Amino acid sequence: MKKINFLFFLSIIILSPFIPIDAQPSIIKTNIPTRPLGQTDVLELTTEPIPNVRIAFIGLGMRGPGAVERMTHIPGVEIVALCDVLEKNTQKANAILEKRGLPKALEFHGDTSVWHKVTALPNVDLIYIATDWKSHATIGIQAMKYGKHVAIEVPAAMTMDEIWSLINTSEKTRKHCMQLENCVYDFFELTTLNMVQQGLLGEVIHGEGAYIHGLQPYWDQYWDNWRMEFNEKHRGDVYPTHGLGPVCQAMNIHRGDKLNYLVSLDTKAIGNPAYIKEKTGREVKEFRNGDHTMTMIRTEKGKSILIEHNVTSPRPYSRMYQLTGTKGFANKYPTEGYALDGGEIDSKIAANHENLTAHSFVPEDVKKVLMEKYKHPIVKDIEEKAKQVGGHGGMDFIMDYRLIYCLQRGLPLDMDVYDLAEWCCLIPLTEISLDNNSAPVEIPDFTRGGWDKLDGLKFAQ
Numbered sequence: 001m002k003k004i005n006f007l008f009f010l011s012i013i014i015l016s017p018f019i020p021i022d023a024q025p026s027i028i029k030t031n032i033p034t035r036p037l038g039q040t041d042v043l044e045l046t047t048e049p050i051p052n053v054r055i056a057f058i059g060l061g062m063r064g065p066g067a068v069e070r071m072t073h074i075p076g077v078e079i080v081a082l083c084d085v086l087e088k089n090t091q092k093a094n095a096i097l098e099k100r101g102l103p104k105a106l107e108f109h110g111d112t113s114v115w116h117k118v119t120a121l122p123n124v125d126l127i128y129i130a131t132d133w134k135s136h137a138t139i140g141i142q143a144m145k146y147g148k149h150v151a152i153e154v155p156a157a158m159t160m161d162e163i164w165s166l167i168n169t170s171e172k173t174r175k176h177c178m179q180l181e182n183c184v185y186d187f188f189e190l191t192t193l194n195m196v197q198q199g200l201l202g203e204v205i206h207g208e209g210a211y212i213h214g215l216q217p218y219w220d221q222y223w224d225n226w227r228m229e230f231n232e233k234h235r236g237d238v239y240p241t242h243g244l245g246p247v248c249q250a251m252n253i254h255r256g257d258k259l260n261y262l263v264s265l266d267t268k269a270i271g272n273p274a275y276i277k278e279k280t281g282r283e284v285k286e287f288r289n290g291d292h293t294m295t296m297i298r299t300e301k302g303k304s305i306l307i308e309h310n311v312t313s314p315r316p317y318s319r320m321y322q323l324t325g326t327k328g329f330a331n332k333y334p335t336e337g338y339a340l341d342g343g344e345i346d347s348k349i350a351a352n353h354e355n356l357t358a359h360s361f362v363p364e365d366v367k368k369v370l371m372e373k374y375k376h377p378i379v380k381d382i383e384e385k386a387k388q389v390g391g392h393g394g395m396d397f398i399m400d401y402r403l404i405y406c407l408q409r410g411l412p413l414d415m416d417v418y419d420l421a422e423w424c425c426l427i428p429l430t431e432i433s434l435d436n437n438s439a440p441v442e443i444p445d446f447t448r449g450g451w452d453k454l455d456g457l458k459f460a461q
Ligand SMILES: NC(=O)c1ccc[n+]([C@@H]2O[C@H](COP(=O)([O-])OP(=O)(O)OC[C@H]3O[C@@H](n4cnc5c(N)ncnc54)[C@H](O)[C@@H]3O)[C@@H](O)[C@H]2O)c1
Pocket: 058, 059, 060, 061, 062, 063, 064, 083, 084, 085, 086, 089, 111, 112, 113, 114, 115, 130, 131, 132, 133, 135, 153, 154, 155, 180, 181, 182, 221, 222, 223, 224
C-alpha cells in the first residue's frame, strides 16, 4: 500500500506541469482602440490664452450652484449661460449672480436635451458640467466638438467607451477635458504632495484612498433618483476619484509610472436595499453594489494602491488618504499626521528630532511647523481667499481658481484627460473583476505609449 501511495505522489509530481490546472488565472485584457491617424496625445496641452473666460454651466442641482458662486469671486470670469432641466434651478443660480451684482445669464431649461443649445453657443469658452453621472461624457464630447473646453464633475465617465471617446475627442479637437476632482486641492493633500515632491517621504511605495460616506441624508434629494439607481444596477467602485486622484498624483501616474492592473472584492449588499425597502416598500431582487468594495492596484514601477467605497454603513466620513514612503508616512483619516524617521527632520524644526522615530506620528507642534514649511506654492498664493470663499473648506475654490488661472494664461491644466481616464476606469473595471471572482483586470495605458514621457507631475505657473 505504501509503495502504491509513493508511486501515486511521484507521478503527480512528474506530471504536474502538464495537468491543466488554472492555478494562475490570467489577467483579463482590456481593449485599447488604435489612435486615429494624425491625432497626437494631449500631454501638457497648451492653448490660446483666454483673458476673459466665458462660462456656461450645465447641471444646477445640489452641486452646481456652489460652483457658480465660487466663479463670481474670480476676476476675468463671465458667466453667460445657466442650464438645468428644472427652471427653478436656473432661476436660483441667476439669483446668485444678481446678489453678487453681476449681469444675469441666459437661462436654458425644460428637458434633458436643452443642453444641446448651450454647447452650440458661440460666445462660450468653457462648459462646466455638474449634471448626474449618466450625462457627463455625452455633454462633454459634444461641447468639445463645438470648440469649447470642458470641466466635468466626478466621475466624468462611467464606461470604457465613454472614457475613450473623451480622450479621442480631446486629442482630436485639442480642447481641454478636465475632471473637477476637488480633493487633490485639499490643504493636507497638497502639502503632502509637496513633501513627496521634495523627497521628505522617500519613495512612495503604497497609497490608500476611499470614499466612505453614508449618503442616507442625500438619497432622496438627487434629481430623478439617479445615484441610487446607478448603485442598484452596478457592482464595483462607482465613485473612486476622490480616493484615487491624490494617490495617483503622489505616484506620478502617467508621468513616469502607470497603473497596470486591479483586483476587486466586495461584500453583499445590505444597507441600500434595506433603505429602499424602508422608504418605498419595494423589495429589491438584486441590488448590485455591495456595501463595501475594496480594490487593489499594482503599478508598472511596483507600487500598490488600495481604494475603498462605502456609502451606506454607519462610519465616520473618510477618504483614507494614506501614503507609505521609504522614509516616512502620511495619513489623513481618522488621524491627520506624519510619521518620519528622526533623521528626516531638520533640527531647526524639532530640536529633539534624533529621538523621533516612525513608530508614532510626529508631535502636533512639529507637524504644524512641517505643514507650514511644505505648504504648496499654489496654496500660498490663494489660501486666504480660498478659506473665505469656501467650498469643502476651500479646496473647491482652489480647483476653480487653478482652472481659470491656467486657461487665462494658456497653460496646461493641473489635471488632463488621462487623469480623468485613470481615475474613472475603476468604475467599469472593478465591475469586470467582481463578476469574475475578483480576477485581475488590465488597466490600459490611456496615453497610448506616452506614460513615461513626462518627468513627474508639475503644476504650471
Ligand atoms: N466633487 C465633489 O465634492 C462633489 C460633491 C457633490 C456632487 N458631486 C458631483 O456633482 C454631480 C452632480 O451631483 P448633485 O449632487 O448636484 O446631483 P443633483 O441630482 O442634485 O443635481 C443634478 C442636476 O443635473 C440636472 N440635470 C440632469 N440631467 C440634465 C441634463 N441632461 N441637462 C441639464 N440638466 C440636467 C438635474 O436637473 C439636477 O438639477 C455628480 O456628478 C456628483 O457626483 C461632486
